[in-house]
Amino acid sequence: PLRALIFDVDGTLADTERDAHRVAFNQAFAAAGLPFDWDVPTYGRYLKVTGGKERLRSFLNDHPALPQLSDGDIARIHQQKTAYYVEMMQAGLLPLRPGVERLLNAANDAGLTLAIATTTTPANVDALLKSTLGQDGSNRFQVIGAGDIVPHKKPAPDIYTYVLRQLDLPATDGLALEDSENGLRSAVSAGLATVITQTEYTQDQDFSSALRVLDQLGEPHSPAKVLQGREAG
Ligand code: XBP
Ligand code: MG
Numbered sequence: 001p002l003r004a005l006i007f008d009v010d011g012t013l014a015d016t017e018r019d020a021h022r023v024a025f026n027q028a029f030a031a032a033g034l035p036f037d038w039d040v041p042t043y044g045r046y047l048k049v050t051g052g053k054e055r056l057r058s059f060l061n062d063h064p065a066l067p068q069l070s071d072g073d074i075a076r077i078h079q080q081k082t083a084y085y086v087e088m089m090q091a092g093l094l095p096l097r098p099g100v101e102r103l104l105n106a107a108n109d110a111g112l113t114l115a116i117a118t119t120t121t122p123a124n125v126d127a128l129l130k131s132t133l134g135q136d137g138s139n140r141f142q143v144i145g146a147g148d149i150v151p152h153k154k155p156a157p158d159i160y161t162y163v164l165r166q167l168d169l170p171a172t173d174g175l176a177l178e179d180s181e182n183g184l185r186s187a188v189s190a191g192l193a194t195v196i197t198q199t200e201y202t203q204d205q206d207f208s209s210a211l212r213v214l215d216q217l218g219e220p221h222s223p224a225k226v227l228q229g230r231e232a233g
Helices: 017-031 040-046 052-062 071-090 100-109 122-133 158-167 181-189 223-231
Strands: 004-007 113-118 143-146 174-178 193-197 212-214
Touching (some): 004 158, 017 040, 017 071, 071 122, 158 174, 158 181
Parallel strands (some): 113 143, 174 193
16 A cells, blocks of 8 residues: 655755756855856756766766866865755745645645655755745655665665665555656666656656656646646647
8 A cells, every 4th residue: 555655856846956956066166166067958967977976076087177076075065065055945945846745735634654765965955845844844754865875876776775664664655756767767676656757857868667757746727737738739
């Protein structure tokens, strides 16, 4: 039976990548005096690498003419990036995606357990949940699996396996909500059925192993849907 919903954060709970994570990285690069930044398409390409520190390392590996950084430098720049990201969340400008809060409430009313499985740094999750769901936003989730607590980030199954173990549930009792192919591969490898809500960055990815692929969780008659319907003619 279905007992738990396990949510990814970035791209699933909120559209954080383009206008928050990417911008925070660029602020941290500028503050460190680094001679590069990430435009929207470049960031999209490097989203294939999950984890902010891992993403920066991969970018530098691909650009040998740029100044190369030690692991310590990357960790410091990434800490600064996290601080900028948390500031952005505290400013409260980034909403949850359409329908997310309604689904959280409905799941809660139905007696389902809520949990989080994400690659992102815990401070980022906490700041997003506080700014969108209120001071006790994090308490709505029984388990929050985030960041470096497991050895291998998505698409490895580790973070979902960790969360299931903490919940003491078999994968057949859970449903994962994801926005990306890396996230889908992680959840499916852990044995979870997965619903995808696509984003601008992930809409062309391979979701053939998903239970369902949706453009969003919003109300069937939400303005966005109506407008899309009109565009489609
Ligand atoms: C999210 C990520 C993260 C964020 C940045 O993937 O890949 O790297 O972009 O977070 P998912 P940090 O949605 O699949 O969990 O900079 O804190 O690593
Ligand atoms: Mg995601």
